């Protein structure tokens with residue numbers, strides 16, 4: 297199992313390119329199930345999760361072509377053609393590897409009028425139920441049963457437009473219902489819908505495929521169902537979480553990075569939060585420049601919220617950053633109930649953190665010290681990489697497969713900007 301070894305202390309300088317957003321690419325790929333024509337996605341990130349979804353779509357009967365790729369599903373441009381869907385079951389073995397697999401549910405029911413999708417189960421950051429996906433589809437006329445760990449959905453006469461009010465903001469449920477509604481009869485209104493840029497990116501792609509969607513970017517989406525969708529070409533929105541992660545890499549090392557192929561507006565909440573901490577974000581052509589204002593970093597409080605609030609997917613990285621700030625910082629997680637697993641690992645590196653329920657009080661220390669660490673999810677893992685970049689001595693981050701799910705060539709990108717970081721193949725802790 298690969299590990300990443302970091303010798304901390306180098307301020308990062310240079311430019312880092314950000315890829316397309318993993319969390320946009322995944323729902324966009326499942327949107328290909330809605331049409332028998334080809335959907336072309338550009339700016340595709342090369343990640344383990346993209347491979348996993350390719351495997352799922354292949355077994356549904358989607359033909360996949362990757363331009364500029366080798367034998368597996370890595371590539372910048374992907375062409376997906378769901379001409380003949382041969383199988384409407386998403387099996388446990390693939391769904392358990394990646395929860396986003398549940399995004400095939402809405403498109404399959406809408407197009408094939410039936411689907412059998414494994415329930416994803418819990419995961420390292422929380423219980424993560426899919427009840428809202430199910431209730432929304434039921435509101436649209438689907439008959440749904442749970443059978444031996446599978447969601448079995450049927451809509452023999454097709455889905456019908458409906459109004460669905462989300463009791464809680466859900467990115468995935470909004471995406472599933474949005475896709476399903478494009479082929480439903482009549483109008484669907486999704487109230488209290490997620491406004492994350494990845495949801496808007498999906499909506500824009502669906503419009504390019506012939507869908508009728510009003511209110512994109514707002515919390516109320518109005519979708520008038522159409523007979524059929526057609527092919528389209530769409531570029532995946534830049535990854536705001538990768539952008540924010542590298543922004544914090546600049547800040548934690550006291551360096552200066554130009555983060556390219558991305559937009560400041562995608563990480564506005566991070567920029568606003570970090571301004572009083574002493575971090576400056578400047579819009580540059582095709583990117584964002586990030587550096588400390590005058591050397592010092594100050595503790596600031598953060599609370600995660602649905603977009604446009606502070607993203608839960610940057611909370612772990614924020615905690616790493618605050619570990620080295622002057623003063624205290626209160627970090628409150630409101631989206632997931634168990635997303636502080638990085639705290640004890642950061643404490644092994646000398647951080648002073650006290651967790652009380654959904655809040656963590658971080659008291660800044662002069663410097664972190666390197667240690668062997670590991671994490672159980674993607675963002676927690678990258679927070680340990682950030683801590684390692686700032687720590688004195690050597691840090692080894694184990695379980696690098698978590699990083700590979702969502703960060704493309706992370707060690708190469710950081711090394712090119714002066715980090716002393718390398719991937720070590722095999723061995724290591726489990």
Ligand code: EPZ
Nearest residue numbers: 319396424425426427428429465466467468469609631632
């Ligand atoms: C998406 O997950 C992202 N994943 C997550 O990114 C991200 O953390 C999350 O949104 C929040 O921004 C993808 O886009 C593939 P939710 P999703 O439905 O859609 C509860 C990463 O590191 N809920 O918005 O699964 C749920 O338990 C990952 O890249 C229900 O109660 O998240 C959570 O508390 C991790 N019932 C809250 O809503 C439901 O039916 C928000 O979850 C659905 C969700």
